[in-house]
Amino acid sequence: MNVPEDLKYAETHEWLRIEGNEGTVGITDHAQAELTDIVYVEVPKVGTKVEAKATIAVVESVKAASDIYSPVSGEVTEVNTALDADPALVNTDPFGAGWIFKLKLADSAAASGLLDAAAYAAKIG
Amino acid sequence: MSDSSNSENLQRTPLFDEHVRAGAKLIGFGGWEMPVFYTSIIDEHQTVRNAAGVFDISHMGQVTISGPDAEAFLNRVLTNNISKLAPGQGQYTILPNENGGVIDDLIAYRTGSDAYFLVINASMIAEDVAWLESETEGDVTLENKSDDFAGLAVQGPASVALLEAFLGGNLPPRNGIADFSVRGTTITAARTGYTGEDGAELFLPAADGPRIWNELLDFGKSYGLKPCGLGARDTLRLEMCYPLNGSDLGPEITPIEAGLGFFVDLNKGDFIGRDVLARQKAEGAPRKLAPFRMAAKSPPPRSHYPVLAGGETVGETCSGGLSPSLGTGIGMAYLPLAVAVPGTAIEIDIRGKKFPAVVEKKPLYKKPKP
Numbered sequence: 001m002n003v004p005e006d007l008k009y010a011e012t013h014e015w016l017r018i019e020g021n022e023g024t025v026g027i028t029d030h031a032q033a034e035l036t037d038i039v040y041v042e043v044p045k046v047g048t049k050v051e052a053k054a055t056i057a058v059v060e061s062v063k064a065a066s067d068i069y070s071p072v073s074g075e076v077t078e079v080n081t082a083l084d085a086d087p088a089l090v091n092t093d094p095f096g097a098g099w100i101f102k103l104k105l106a107d108s109a110a111a112s113g114l115l116d117a118a119a120y121a122a123k124i125g
Numbered sequence: 126m127s128d129s130s131n132s133e134n135l136q137r138t139p140l141f142d143e144h145v146r147a148g149a150k151l152i153g154f155g156g157w158e159m160p161v162f163y164t165s166i167i168d169e170h171q172t173v174r175n176a177a178g179v180f181d182i183s184h185m186g187q188v189t190i191s192g193p194d195a196e197a198f199l200n201r202v203l204t205n206n207i208s209k210l211a212p213g214q215g216q217y218t219i220l221p222n223e224n225g226g227v228i229d230d231l232i233a234y235r236t237g238s239d240a241y242f243l244v245i246n247a248s249m250i251a252e253d254v255a256w257l258e259s260e261t262e263g264d265v266t267l268e269n270k271s272d273d274f275a276g277l278a279v280q281g282p283a284s285v286a287l288l289e290a291f292l293g294g295n296l297p298p299r300n301g302i303a304d305f306s307v308r309g310t311t312i313t314a315a316r317t318g319y320t321g322e323d324g325a326e327l328f329l330p331a332a333d334g335p336r337i338w339n340e341l342l343d344f345g346k347s348y349g350l351k352p353c354g355l356g357a358r359d360t361l362r363l364e365m366c367y368p369l370n371g372s373d374l375g376p377e378i379t380p381i382e383a384g385l386g387f388f389v390d391l392n393k394g395d396f397i398g399r400d401v402l403a404r405q406k407a408e409g410a411p412r413k414l415a416p417f418r419m420a421a422k423s424p425p426p427r428s429h430y431p432v433l434a435g436g437e438t439v440g441e442t443c444s445g446g447l448s449p450s451l452g453t454g455i456g457m458a459y460l461p462l463a464v465a466v467p468g469t470a471i472e473i474d475i476r477g478k479k480f481p482a483v484v485e486k487k488p489l490y491k492k493p494k495p
Binding site for chain 1: 126127128150161162165166167356359360423424425427446447449476
């Protein structure tokens, strides 16, 4: 299972890429493999303020709807509109074209509570 | 996302190790640890619609009923008319409670002049058997054989040719049942299913299950046969509007409300729940199970979403999901009779947003004519 070194991970299988004071969030390769067949992604509205660990998006597979939690607190600045036409991008490129939203970090040290790649890889075994 | 629940206290079928070996994703279903998919639900769904798929249905229950009074007993506890069956024939039927509500839906086969074979839902085995035992009258022998059998449902357009070659004989006609002494065991083949495709459900001694499963998969390769999980089983049956007990049926729901009046015979004499069912058939039930499909792009509808008509909440969804064949969300809901009319515009409230849908006729999916 692919677990990129440069990302931070939530226990709930979201990843966070930090660039300056902005973060990009998606779900991990492990998560998309568990869900398979993603058919709908409900993205948040730009401007939404969100607390860490709060529900921010919904990923729907054929089988079930799964809540996506924001790994950190912040304000949503951009959402991946390409998922509207092609939600399967989350399956095919979970760490790239399948990103879900970007947010302005409320706290530059916010990611300190998240897992690094090694810890996340150990968690998913 | 949340991790799926753990597998404690779940029962396993004789084919469990085969599923693990095949890399299946496992889930809890009706108290059983079952494969939800091997590759993907959509892929397995299309395999059944276009070629053939095999499902482990060993979790389902089997009960044998025999004796001189078995026919009268079954006519008193089931809604359909068991006397219509000749040996080798089966029928879909309902096990009702005193209020006409559904304890379980099942298929009853006549296997001899005084012998019957019931195939019941996995989650209901203990309850069904306890109910049937408590209602037994006269010279009737009832045996719960649920642990004795492995079950394989082979479904899809290629399945009949595949199975007739595999079993070395002709399958019985639709709803029929026949035994095949073949491949070192006895395989009971019933021409039934839960997908809307032709095929058969095979029941065989549990100990032979893994071997026959593997022989069948090997034999079926050239027919396009693949193992399929409960995820595809659910999308296939929902496209056909076949109800799932626990989602679409329950003790507070009658077969008349569920649109299963065809399987309730009011002319066969008295049976449990008959009064309520006769009244509903004559006067109409207050609500009816209505299939619907989403009329615009939306998340797939799931269970327990509010259903609105004319801006008012009129019910909630029971089964729902994405139809891989249609590419849209579909579902079923109990709705007032005036709303449960094909063509009626409704709305489904999905996480606080209303999405347009339309009441449809069943089945929601019809095979294109070749």
